[in-house]
Amino acid sequence: xxxxxxxxxxxxxxxxxxxxxxKGASRTVAVSDADRWLADFCWLPDGRIVYSRHESPxxxxxxxxxxxxxxxxxxxTGKPKxxxxxxxxxxWGLSASADGKRLVLQKATFQGQLTWAxxxxxxxx
Numbered sequence: 001x002x003x004x005x006x007x008x009x010x011x012x013x014x015x016x017x018x019x020x021x022x023k024g025a026s027r028t029v030a031v032s033d034a035d036r037w038l039a040d041f042c043w044l045p046d047g048r049i050v051y052s053r054h055e056s057p058x059x060x061x062x063x064x065x066x067x068x069x070x071x072x073x074x075x076x077t078g079k080p081k082x083x084x085x086x087x088x089x090x091x092w093g094l095s096a097s098a099d100g101k102r103l104v105l106q107k108a109t110f111q112g113q114l115t116w117a118x119x120x121x122x123x124x125x
Contacts, residue, residue, distance in 0.1 A: 004038055017031040026073075030069055030075070038052070066083050089107050089109050092105070
């Protein structure tokens with residue numbers, strides 16, 4: 001079993017993806033990104049956990065990352081690897097087909113526009 005654990009400290013939130021057996025024992029930290037928000041994850045049948053996370057503490061950009069997991073021990077088998085390069089995206093709702101060959105997610109991209117008060121488009125203040 002895997003879950004996202006969020007701990008609050010006086011300075012910040014600490015986030016991690018942890019695994020454990022079905023009794024809640026043998027807990028292992030699979031991914032620890034204390035400075036970045038871990039938003040969602042999906043454990044694929046081939047032993048990878050794919051997850052979304054912010055690129056930096058001050059960024060709203062989220063990308064998909066993956067890490068291999070030993071299914072018996074629940075321990076990482078390598079280092080996290082980024083698998084998308086999407087600027088300005090917010091990701092959620094990760095799920096996969098039964099065979100793990102197709103990943104489904106929801107992706108939102110936000111755009112903003114700044115208009116100056118004295119510009120022809122913005123009128124006068």
